[in-house]
Amino acid sequence: MRLAKYLAHAGVASRRAAEALVRDGRVAVEGEVVRDPAREVGPQSAVAVDGRALEGPEQRVVYALNKPVGVVSTARDPQGRPTVVELIPHEARRLYPVGRLDADSEGLILLTNDGELAHRLTHPRFEVEKSYRARVQGAPVGARALRALREGVRLRDGRTAPARVRRLGPDALEITIHEGRNRQVRRMCEAVGHRVVGLQRVRFGPLALGDLAPGEHRRLSEREVERLRAAARDEERAL
Numbered sequence: 020m021r022l023a024k025y026l027a028h029a030g031v032a033s034r035r036a037a038e039a040l041v042r043d044g045r046v047a048v049e050g051e052v053v054r055d056p057a058r059e060v061g062p063q064s065a066v067a068v069d070g071r072a073l074e075g076p077e078q079r080v081v082y083a084l085n086k087p088v089g090v091v092s093t094a095r096d097p098q099g100r101p102t103v104v105e106l107i108p109h110e111a112r113r114l115y116p117v118g119r120l121d122a123d124s125e126g127l128i129l130l131t132n133d134g135e136l137a138h139r140l141t142h143p144r145f146e147v148e149k150s151y152r153a154r155v156q157g158a159p160v161g162a163r164a165l166r167a168l169r170e171g172v173r174l175r176d177g178r179t180a181p182a183r184v185r186r187l188g189p190d191a192l193e194i195t196i197h198e199g200r201n202r203q204v205r206r207m208c209e210a211v212g213h214r215v216v217g218l219q220r221v222r223f224g225p226l227a228l229g230d231l232a233p234g235e236h237r238r239l240s241e242r243e244v245e246r247l248r249a250a251a252r253d254e255e256r257a258l
Contacts, residue, residue, distance in 0.1 A: 020059065020060060020061070021056065021057050021058065021059060021060075022037075022041055022046065022048065022053060022055070022056055022057070022058040022059075022060050022066070023037040023038045023041060023056035023057070024037075024134075024135060025060050025064075025066065026040065026041070026046065026066070026068070026073075026134070027133070027134020027135050027137075027138070028077075028079070028133070028134065028135065029066075029073050029074075029077060030077050030079075030112055030113045030114075030132035030134075031068055031073070031113070031134075032115065032134060033115060033134045033137045033138060034134045034135060034137070034138040035138065036134075037056065037134060038056040040068060041053060041054060041055065041056045041058075042054055042056065045068055045069050046066065046067070046068050047066070047067045047070075048060055048064055048065065048066055049064065049065050050065070077112060077132065078112075079131065079132055079133040079136070079244075080110070080112060080114075080131060080132060080133075080238060080239075081129055081130070081131040081133065081136070081238070081239045081243075081244050081247070082107055082110070082114070082129065082130045082131070082236050082237065082238050082239065083127060083128075083129060083226060083228075083231065083236060083237055083239055084103055084106055084107065084127070084128050084129070084130060084231070084235070084236040085125070085126060085127065085228060085231040085232060085233050085234065085235055085236070086103055086106075086120050086124075086125055086126060086127075086128045086233075087125055087233040087234050088122070088123060088124070088125050089101065089122060090102065090103055090106065090122065091103070091122050092116045092118075092119040092120050092121075092122075092128060093116065093119075094113075094114070094115050094116070100122070103116050103128055103130060104116070104130065106234055106236060107130060107236050112132045113132055114130040114131060114132055115130065115131070115132070115137065116128055116129070116130050117129035117130065117131060117136075117137045117140050117141060117223075118140065118141045118149070118199060118223075120220060121202055121205075123218070124218040124219065124220070125218070125219050125220075125233060126151070126152075126218075126219035126220035126221055126228055127220045127221060127222065127223050127226070127227075127228040127231075128220070128223075129223060129226075129247075130236075136244070136247065136248060136251075139248070139251035140223070140224065140247060140250075140251060141199055143197075143198060143199065145251040146197040147197060147223070147224045147250055147251055148195050148196070148197045148222070148224060149195070149196060149197070149199075149220060149222065149223050149224070150193060150194070150195040150220070150221050150222035151193070151194050151195075151196075151204045151218055151219065151220050151221065152187065152191065152192070152193050152194075152218070152219045152221055153191070153192045153193075153194060153204055153205075153208055153215045153217070153218050153219075154190055154191050154215070154216050154217035154218075155190055155191070155192065155208055155213035155214060155215055155216065156190070156213060156214045156216055157212055157213045157214065158189040158190035158213075159189035159190070160186060160189070160190070160192060160213055163211075164211035164212060164213060165184055165186065167210075167211045168182050168184045168192075168194065168207060168208075168211060169181055169182060169183070169184050172207050172210040172211060173210070174200070174203075174206050174207070174210060176200060179196070179198060179200075179203065179207055180196070180197065180198055182194050182195060182196045182207070183195040192208070193221070194207070194208075195222075204218060205218065223247075224246075224247055224250040224251075225246045225247065225249075225250050226239070226243060226246070226247060
């Protein structure tokens with residue numbers, strides 16, 4: 020197994036972050052600092068991060084959380100704001116969020132110690148879909164705005180991929196995208212003349228928010244986790 024993947028499976032960090040840890044010289048294998056994330060290691064390899072020995076890959080878990088407004092999607096916040104990780108206080112394993120929701124948004128977010136799964140669910144290559152319900156100003160939303168969203172709109176960081184959009188009411192939309200740009204749904208709506216005043220993620224790949232109340236969480240079953248893995252694999256085969 021490659022070192023970066025080993026670290027991700029051990030719950031140290033996501034795969035990308037693990038690669039950075041290795042390149043920064045913070046990881047040692049058999050007492051020797053290693054800077055190559057592709058270095059092969061085995062189950063019995065002695066691996067340490069910042070001088071702390073790892074016990075090897077831990078049991079991987081995935082939680083679904085209904086993130087409330089005002090909570091940030093990070094493991095810790097320098098400004099002292101509440102974080103999504105703090106909403107699962109009984110879990111001793113190190114968790115990190117899969118993707119992000121800005122502090123003003125709410126809804127479904129996943130937390131896991133499985134760096135490989137997190138990578139597949141968030142990397143643009145795998146095109147895992149996410150659905151949002153947006154309440155907007157400037158109602159009603161007209162046919163021209165809906166067509167633009169469905170075809171892709173031009174933002175400062177480039178044109179968006181076509182989205183699936185349906186109107187839920189005169190001031191409400193459901194938007195499904197597979198990209199993960201910063202505040203993308205808000206910026207897409209603003210680009211067609213409708214400022215978002217409320218945003219909730221209701222689906223991540225095959226997983227729906229369901230009846231989780233704001234601030235509540237639940238551990239996913241093995242079947243649900245496998246469905247998440249399959250969603251990323253299916254998109255990979257489609258490339």
